[in-house]
Amino acid sequence: MIHRRRPDPNRRSARAQTAILKATRELIGEIGYDKMSIEGIAAAAGVGKQTIYRWWPSKAALVLDMWSPEVQQQLTFPNTGDLAADLKTQIISVIDLSNDPAFGPSFRALVAEAQHDEALASQLVERIFGPRIAAAKERLRAGQTEGQLAADIDLDLAIDLFYGGFYHRYLLRVAPLTHEHAEAVVDAVLAGIGGVPLTPPKRRRLVRARPAT
Amino acid sequence: MIHRRRPDPNRRSARAQTAILKATRELIGEIGYDKMSIEGIAAAAGVGKQTIYRWWPSKAALVLDMWSPEVQQQLTFPNTGDLAADLKTQIISVIDLSNDPAFGPSFRALVAEAQHDEALASQLVERIFGPRIAAAKERLRAGQTEGQLAADIDLDLAIDLFYGGFYHRYLLRVAPLTHEHAEAVVDAVLAGIGGVPLTPPKRRRLVRARPAT
Amino acid sequence: MIHRRRPDPNRRSARAQTAILKATRELIGEIGYDKMSIEGIAAAAGVGKQTIYRWWPSKAALVLDMWSPEVQQQLTFPNTGDLAADLKTQIISVIDLSNDPAFGPSFRALVAEAQHDEALASQLVERIFGPRIAAAKERLRAGQTEGQLAADIDLDLAIDLFYGGFYHRYLLRVAPLTHEHAEAVVDAVLAGIGGVPLTPPKRRRLVRARPAT
Amino acid sequence: MIHRRRPDPNRRSARAQTAILKATRELIGEIGYDKMSIEGIAAAAGVGKQTIYRWWPSKAALVLDMWSPEVQQQLTFPNTGDLAADLKTQIISVIDLSNDPAFGPSFRALVAEAQHDEALASQLVERIFGPRIAAAKERLRAGQTEGQLAADIDLDLAIDLFYGGFYHRYLLRVAPLTHEHAEAVVDAVLAGIGGVPLTPPKRRRLVRARPAT
DNA sequence: ATTTAACCGAGACGGTACGTCTAGTCTTGAT
DNA sequence: ATCAAGACTAGACGTACCGTCTCGGTTAAAT
Numbered sequence: 084m085i086h087r088r089r090p091d092p093n094r095r096s097a098r099a100q101t102a103i104l105k106a107t108r109e110l111i112g113e114i115g116y117d118k119m120s121i122e123g124i125a126a127a128a129g130v131g132k133q134t135i136y137r138w139w140p141s142k143a144a145l146v147l148d149m150w151s152p153e154v155q156q157q158l159t160f161p162n163t164g165d166l167a168a169d170l171k172t173q174i175i176s177v178i179d180l181s182n183d184p185a186f187g188p189s190f191r192a193l194v195a196e197a198q199h200d201e202a203l204a205s206q207l208v209e210r211i212f213g214p215r216i217a218a219a220k221e222r223l224r225a226g227q228t229e230g231q232l233a234a235d236i237d238l239d240l241a242i243d244l245f246y247g248g249f250y251h252r253y254l255l256r257v258a259p260l261t262h263e264h265a266e267a268v269v270d271a272v273l274a275g276i277g278g279v280p281l282t283p284p285k286r287r288r289l290v291r292a293r294p295a296t
Numbered sequence: 297m298i299h300r301r302r303p304d305p306n307r308r309s310a311r312a313q314t315a316i317l318k319a320t321r322e323l324i325g326e327i328g329y330d331k332m333s334i335e336g337i338a339a340a341a342g343v344g345k346q347t348i349y350r351w352w353p354s355k356a357a358l359v360l361d362m363w364s365p366e367v368q369q370q371l372t373f374p375n376t377g378d379l380a381a382d383l384k385t386q387i388i389s390v391i392d393l394s395n396d397p398a399f400g401p402s403f404r405a406l407v408a409e410a411q412h413d414e415a416l417a418s419q420l421v422e423r424i425f426g427p428r429i430a431a432a433k434e435r436l437r438a439g440q441t442e443g444q445l446a447a448d449i450d451l452d453l454a455i456d457l458f459y460g461g462f463y464h465r466y467l468l469r470v471a472p473l474t475h476e477h478a479e480a481v482v483d484a485v486l487a488g489i490g491g492v493p494l495t496p497p498k499r500r501r502l503v504r505a506r507p508a509t
Numbered sequence: 510m511i512h513r514r515r516p517d518p519n520r521r522s523a524r525a526q527t528a529i530l531k532a533t534r535e536l537i538g539e540i541g542y543d544k545m546s547i548e549g550i551a552a553a554a555g556v557g558k559q560t561i562y563r564w565w566p567s568k569a570a571l572v573l574d575m576w577s578p579e580v581q582q583q584l585t586f587p588n589t590g591d592l593a594a595d596l597k598t599q600i601i602s603v604i605d606l607s608n609d610p611a612f613g614p615s616f617r618a619l620v621a622e623a624q625h626d627e628a629l630a631s632q633l634v635e636r637i638f639g640p641r642i643a644a645a646k647e648r649l650r651a652g653q654t655e656g657q658l659a660a661d662i663d664l665d666l667a668i669d670l671f672y673g674g675f676y677h678r679y680l681l682r683v684a685p686l687t688h689e690h691a692e693a694v695v696d697a698v699l700a701g702i703g704g705v706p707l708t709p710p711k712r713r714r715l716v717r718a719r720p721a722t
Numbered sequence: 723m724i725h726r727r728r729p730d731p732n733r734r735s736a737r738a739q740t741a742i743l744k745a746t747r748e749l750i751g752e753i754g755y756d757k758m759s760i761e762g763i764a765a766a767a768g769v770g771k772q773t774i775y776r777w778w779p780s781k782a783a784l785v786l787d788m789w790s791p792e793v794q795q796q797l798t799f800p801n802t803g804d805l806a807a808d809l810k811t812q813i814i815s816v817i818d819l820s821n822d823p824a825f826g827p828s829f830r831a832l833v834a835e836a837q838h839d840e841a842l843a844s845q846l847v848e849r850i851f852g853p854r855i856a857a858a859k860e861r862l863r864a865g866q867t868e869g870q871l872a873a874d875i876d877l878d879l880a881i882d883l884f885y886g887g888f889y890h891r892y893l894l895r896v897a898p899l900t901h902e903h904a905e906a907v908v909d910a911v912l913a914g915i916g917g918v919p920l921t922p923p924k925r926r927r928l929v930r931a932r933p934a935t
Numbered sequence: 936a937t938t939t940a941a942c943c944g945a946g947a948c949g950g951t952a953c954g955t956c957t958a959g960t961c962t963t964g965a966t
Numbered sequence: 967a968t969c970a971a972g973a974c975t976a977g978a979c980g981t982a983c984c985g986t987c988t989c990g991g992t993t994a995a996a997t
Binding site for chain 4: 979988989
């Protein structure tokens with residue numbers, strides 16, 4: 084297997100890079116991720132195709148790069164002291180971003196592409212999902228010490244529960260994404276949905292049986 | 297908008313149809329969904345390309361058709377009287393199917409394609425997700441009357457909670473899918489993962505009667 | 510080699526035959542011979558493709574059949590006693606027919622097709638060119654007995670000379686086809702174009718040396 | 723009307739061009755013009771289809787290009803001082819070329835295609851027929867000054883007469899093409915084939931001085 | 936200050952697959 | 967048995983992009 088020689092980042096043309104990202108952003112808005120071709124981006128940016136291939140391994144990687152700033156700044160997790168409220172705030176902002184016509188559809192396309200592009204999949208986890216999950220876990224951990232979250236719960240599982248509903252609806256399109264849904268999810272996950280509260284105010288006590296395996 | 301004339305299903309060649317589905321199944325196993333082309337399917341099936349285009353609008357639609365039997369027979373939802381156990385059983389069987397190398401990767405590809413193919417997306421909801429969700433809801437409803445599930449919970453939300461974790465890991469690949477995970481999800485969703493509040497907001501006591509398994 | 514069973518002409522549907530020829534005539538006028546397909550003719554005639562294939566071996570054969578009446582009635586060669594005048598009259602009528610937008614281009618297409626369709630080529634010679642050449646030869650023979658044409662000239666050669674100029678221009682498009690050209694050809698062929706008539710009225714005597722071989 | 727952007731001839735790959743022409747020559751010999759496809763040429767030449775489409779508008783144009791050298795070198799018209807002999811020599815060489823199984827049938831196909839391809843028709847006139855006619859006219863003009871051809875004859879007409887017979891037989895296949903036919907045509911055209919008139923219209927005497935061969 | 940090595944725009948190249956078109960054959964049901 | 971209808975196998979069409987490659991022209995560092 085021959086490895087392509089790595090280009091020298093110091094000599095990279097800022098003009099070309101900017102033009103490529105700009106053209107990508109515009110094209111993705113006009114014709115969408117799937118109809119957009121590297122050929123088209125190069126033409127729109129007034130750039131040789133090779134210049135794109137030199138710096139990005141695929142169309143998806145380019146789009147991922149294009150969004151890094153947007154996603155990065157969404158990273159900070161609020162901490163007002165009220166875990167439920169903070170989770171709701173955060174998930175709602177994710178919903179809003181996913182409903183943004185400039186971001187939602189093309190990020191969806193990125194997730195789609197990652198289903199058959201292993202490199203992209205790890206990039207996504209590494210650069211997008213990983214950091215966000217880490218930030219969320221940190222907030223959850225704080226919640227645990229404050230007693231707002233079961234102390235012995237596995238945080239990865241907690242993430243699944245709080246965010247799984249979102250991805251279920253975002254990627255499968257089985258139901259719409261609303262602020263109310265986000266709030267209902269957080270409440271339900273925290274309170275649990277088992278049992279029949281015959282007399283509403285009286286709630287059950289959490290009895291978790293599994294000791295650490 | 298010109299609509300292509302519809303072919304007459306009565307005159308459809310059973311031989312061709314069978315050969316196409318068979319070739320699709322084989323090819324998808326050998327080279328995978330993405331490297332498989334309609335051209336290749338036609339050649340492998342000994343069929344004219346037009347015959348494929350006549351009956352299926354896209355490669356994805358063909359693959360969806362190919363799987364309908366498999367998914368259909370997975371539809372029945374167990375009811376042993378123990379809701380938690382039944383949910384675990386069902387989700388575990390979904391996990392097993394998704395981990396089946398013949399099914400998992402190509403179904404993932406289908407979900408991916410649905411991100412930019414509206415027609416496919418609705419087909420998926422209509423033929424795959426819809427019926428399964430309906431079956432699950434029916435079971436949940438039974439659980440509600442038996443007092444194993446909160447009577448006032450929105451069942452679409454319940455579905456999000458029980459299955460969201462699965463899709464989160466299946467599509468985003470942020471963590472592995474195991475039987476243990478399925479069980480932990482069900483338990484956590486039913487019990488809730490909120491902590492013991494230091495301050496008033498009184499919490500419920502867990503009243504769950506595990507019947508003998 | 511399997512020979513296709515011959516259909517029974519007695520059971521042939523007159524309606525279908527008429528509709529096919531009519532549709533052919535109309536289509537050839539609208540979109541031209543080359544863009545016209547058997548598929549299209551069948552659709553326009555409200556006839557099954559098989560019905561066309563059953564009775565005609567090719568699109569060209571069908572078009573040839575369609576024109577047979579037109580060409581047939583052009584067959585009679587005038588005989589006013591003046592050979593030169595009759596030839597001019599005849600060639601001019603051929604030129605006019607070839608300049609008829611309904612006939613000229615599609616007959617050209619037929620001749621074109623005959624360049625790679627041996628069966629059509631012989632049909633053309635047999636049904637179109639042969640009879641016309643025979644009629645022309647008959648008239649030339651009469652001219653010979655009347656002393657208006659060299660008695661020992663090979664009539665096939667004579668046909669080449671009188672009509673060759675026409676086909677040269679008709680098929681190669683090297684120069685336009687006019688009535689004047691037809692007249693000039695006939696005059697030149699009869700008188701010959703060798704030598705320099707310094708004093709116009711005085712013309713040379715024909716001395717033909719080749720005795721019958 | 724959108725005009726396709728023109729490719730840069732300076733960057734044309736000599737290797738590809740050569741391979742394409744070579745493959746065309748071989749294929750046309752093996753399976754003939756009509757069964758030869760651009761797809762097949764590309765495959766045989768080890769070349770992308772686009773590379774053919776980039777430089778040639780049609781299969782016919784490609785074949786025309788392929789033959790240009792052959793036809794070009796046939797261009798010189800002999801001038802031995804004896805017009806009749808030179809015409810015979812020239813026409814015979816044309817007949818021989820047309821009877822060459824490598825050239826004759828496929829050039830016929832080219833002429834056929836030109837009947838419905840205006841661009842090809844003008845290319846043929848411009849690159850093949852035009853130059854040859856010009857060369858012939860030049861020779862004829864020389865003949866006129868030497869008194870071997872009627873001074874007042876229109877040279878386009880003369881071309882029609884000398885070559886029309888050839889094309890009549892070449893394209894209509896009404897009679898075979900032989901050297902004898904070529905010689906008979908030249909003799910007859912120069913001498914004329916009109917009979918000895920019984921009544922006045924005085925006729926010329928043949929005055930032709932054959933120089934020693 | 937000049938060399939030299941990389942990047943750059945441009946686009947030709949070998950390929951693959953697309954979705955359409957037509958050829959000519961085969962099948963079905965109606966007349 | 968013919969007919970209308972149209973599904974079938976086959977395969978070429980011309981287009982769109984892929985990712986690689988070559989070509990001059992232009993920087994920017996290294997001599």
